[in-house]
Amino acid sequence: MPFSSAFRRFVRGDIAADIVGRPKLWYSISALLVLFSIAGLLIRGLNFGVEFTGGSVFTIKAPNASIEQVRESVDGQTGSESIVQKAGDNWRVTTGELSSNEIALVEQHVSDELGIPDKEISSQQVGSTWGGDVSEKAWQALIVFMILIVIYLSVTFESRMALAAVVALVHDLIITAGIYAWSGFHVTPATLLGFLTILGYSLYDAVVVFDMIKEVTKPLNERSKITYSQAANQALSSTLVRSLNTTLVAILPVASILFIGSTLLGAGTLKDLSLALFVGMIVGTYSSICVATPMLVQLKEREPLYRTLRENIERREASAKRQKKAGAADGEADEDDGPADAQEPPEGAEPASGGTGVAVKVVQAGPRNQPKKGTRGRRRS
CATH class of the missing domain: 1.20.1640.10 (Multidrug efflux transporter AcrB transmembrane domain)
Structure with missing residues (x-):
């Protein structure tokens, strides 16, 4: 197909x-x-994100900066690897938990590195609770x-x-x-x-x-x-x-x-x-x-x-298979019996000599029917 x-x-x-x-x-x-x-x-x-583990989240508005520049500007101050995601024209940077002074230093460092004003940077502290x-x-x-x-x-x-x-x-x-x-x-x-x-x-x-x-x-x-x-x-x-x-x-x-x-x-x-x-x-x-x-x-x-x-369905299927198999066996038996019956000579038959085939000469058993008396004369006259 x-x-x-x-x-x-x-x-x-x-x-x-x-x-x-x-x-x-x-x-x-x-x-x-x-x-x-x-x-x-x-x-x-x-x-797990910062919402479950706690940490600091910085939102940086720097559409012209690359992800490497944003990560280096934050990691250069924190000394650890941060998570940087882009959300439209803003960058969302997640770090570990930082104190207020550390957050202020990060914001100042990012502003100097990326050349953006301080107001373009916001931060949020998220607790693990x-x-x-x-x-x-x-x-x-x-x-x-x-x-x-x-x-x-x-x-x-x-x-x-x-x-x-x-x-x-x-x-x-x-x-x-x-x-x-x-x-x-x-x-x-x-x-x-x-x-x-x-x-x-x-x-x-x-x-x-x-x-x-x-x-x-x-x-x-x-x-x-x-x-x-x-x-x-x-x-x-x-x-x-x-x-x-x-x-x-x-x-x-x-x-x-x-x-x-x-x-x-x-x-x-x-x-x-x-x-x-x-x-x-x-x-x-x-x-x-x-x-x-x-x-x-x-x-x-x-x-x-x-x-x-x-x-019940399995029994019916098994019975149908047995019947089908029995019917097939009977058909094969009938085909085998047909030629054998044709080759058996009838009762009282004698094989005839001569020819390449097998000829059957039927011998009639019992007294022969003789013509009635007087029949031959009447026929002659």
Whole structure:
């Protein structure tokens, strides 16, 4: 099948993908991603910003200066490496905690090095206590969010769907945090907002898939012709294109902020949020399709109804195979018996001599019929 034709059929939803039937493949991929993310968290760790660790933040209005000039002007006075980000025409420089005198010296040194007036430089002191409060409230929001999600899914759908959705959400958080650690981006309050946003997005995708599965599997009983796994895979295939298109449309503007806004336009303050959204949306779509749904199917297949349904279908398929095999064997036997019957001479037959073939001479058994008396005379006259 040509690639263009297959792609058009896939976009229309005419091609069904066997996703539910390959749980080991998806679980293996997820396990590798989770291990990779945990390694990043253990080896590199999260790079918390000044909002969590505390420090001094300088805002410098020097549109004509380069990032190297700004960093050297600040580091030359503090003696440590600072973090420089560009936000429009301004530079945002983050350092460790400095005293009031040290801040005044840095401002004077930057003004002399860059040739800008003092009023173009502002500073802000951030304490670590504020960052601790933000972290605590973020954890509280995450726990409350998880509890509400479990309650909502348990009431709207069932407990097994709630369990599968929560596992997918934890899966998304670990992978996103791990990639964040490997990238070295600073964790800021915008990052926490991005994490909470991707949880909602991942949950939305899972709810769409679960709702379709619930609708398709509702009529199933012990006499149905398809198993729960097959019905769930049909439901997933019908929503697959929709999920992929929704993710693609949502990722495009986020990718523009991440790659174009932060790289070309220098909007460094947006990359913290955009990276979390970009990674979380991709991983969330993958988990709702390839992690939550196969896990739900495995949990549902253990129920007595669907286990009995699978056993009944397997018995019917095995019986049909036996009948087909028996019919094929009878047909072969009939073909073998036909030539043998044709070669056997009838009862009382004698083989005739001569010729290359086998001739059969039939000998009539019993008394011959003699003509009646007087028949020959009457015929003669």
